[in-house]
Amino acid sequence: MRRISIPLLLIAALAVTAVGQQADNTKPAKRERAMRSTADRRGAEQGQIAQRLQKQIDELRTAHQELLADLRSLRATAAKENATETAAQIDKVISRQEQSFQEKVRQLELQQQQMQKALKERTGNVEAAKQQGRGAREFEANSFDGKTVKLADYKNKIVVLEWINLDCPFVQYHYDKAATMIDLARKYKDKGVVWLAVNSTNQTTPEANRDFAAKHKLPYPILDDRPGKVGRSYGALTTPHMFIIKNGVVVYDGAIDNAPNGQPIGGGEKVNYVDKALSELTSGKPVSTPKTQPYGCSVKYPTP
Numbered sequence: 001m002r003r004i005s006i007p008l009l010l011i012a013a014l015a016v017t018a019v020g021q022q023a024d025n026t027k028p029a030k031r032e033r034a035m036r037s038t039a040d041r042r043g044a045e046q047g048q049i050a051q052r053l054q055k056q057i058d059e060l061r062t063a064h065q066e067l068l069a070d071l072r073s074l075r076a077t078a079a080k081e082n083a084t085e086t087a088a089q090i091d092k093v094i095s096r097q098e099q100s101f102q103e104k105v106r107q108l109e110l111q112q113q114q115m116q117k118a119l120k121e122r123t124g125n126v127e128a129a130k131q132q133g134r135g136a137r138e139f140e141a142n143s144f145d146g147k148t149v150k151l152a153d154y155k156n157k158i159v160v161l162e163w164i165n166l167d168c169p170f171v172q173y174h175y176d177k178a179a180t181m182i183d184l185a186r187k188y189k190d191k192g193v194v195w196l197a198v199n200s201t202n203q204t205t206p207e208a209n210r211d212f213a214a215k216h217k218l219p220y221p222i223l224d225d226r227p228g229k230v231g232r233s234y235g236a237l238t239t240p241h242m243f244i245i246k247n248g249v250v251v252y253d254g255a256i257d258n259a260p261n262g263q264p265i266g267g268g269e270k271v272n273y274v275d276k277a278l279s280e281l282t283s284g285k286p287v288s289t290p291k292t293q294p295y296g297c298s299v300k301y302p303t304p
Contacts, residue, residue: 057108064101068094134253136245137233141198143221144209149196151245157194158246158281160185160274162256163231164197164222165239166204166212168297173261174240175216180256181240184275185219191282195220200231201239202302228301238296242274244281252277254292 071094078087136159140150151159162181165171174180185195199209199222209222225231234243234250244252257272264270277287 053108053111060101060104060108064097067097071097134250136243136248136250137230139230139233141223141225141230143223144199144206145213145221147221149221149223154194155248157192158188158244158278160193160195160278161234161243161245162195162197163236163239163241163299164199165201165297165300166199166208167201168239170260170296171239174256175212178262179216180272182216182219184272184278187275188278188282189219191278193278193282197222198225198230198236199223200225200228200236201300202226202228203300226302228299231299231301236299238294238298240296241294241299244274244277244287246281251281251287252290255294255296258292260295 071090075087075090075094078084078090136151138151140148142148175182181195181197185193189195197218197220204226206224209224212218213222223230230236235253236243240256242252242254242256243250252274254273256274257270258265258268259270262270273289273292276289280287
């Protein structure tokens, strides 16, 4: 067997070593020390590192493709000159290079995913904080039992607003099968919590609401918002949609729980978000989950 004059294995080895050194240099150097003390600076750093990691991955892919092109060219030369043993050795070098490249890219992509996850979580926390700091809209409304209710009357109280629709099956579940709302209202009544149901259903009637309240012996009023003014000012989307207000600020906005009709979403543990939030607030703690996605029937506002 003839051997080609070019020291193929030496060239290949040098090339692999060069790419290995380049990949080592692409690791984010001491990025932890680049983090700043403030959340904004940490977010900026995380974003920059994620971009830098993507650039490093792109550069590594380019170098890898160039090296493979050189190795395959050398292998073609070896095969052309019938240097079968050398060609076989180059095939092994190519295989090892592919494995090494895939591992380096996998590690970089893992770092990138972790950084993107941290950045996403931070963004979510910022948005939650904004929601938690949203000012509660003042309102005045008549209840279906003939009383006038003003939010301003409860400045020193924790106020729960529950959007209700007597015909909605999601609402009916929480009253006919599980006394969710009534039990919570009674549980926190002596802890400075005021519960108000709000009906923004345009076609509901005073008689139906009074009958409903009597049937379930509601310990709280149902406010008449058939014009939809209060519901729209709060952005109520579904029945039920829950809001908790403390010191003039909406500290919770979302679903009553994670279990529409009693079935936890995803099959996990049932969590009553309102109960959890009220427990935290009445213990002097901030609400740990200030925003969730409400479920139920859409609020039947009147046509503008």
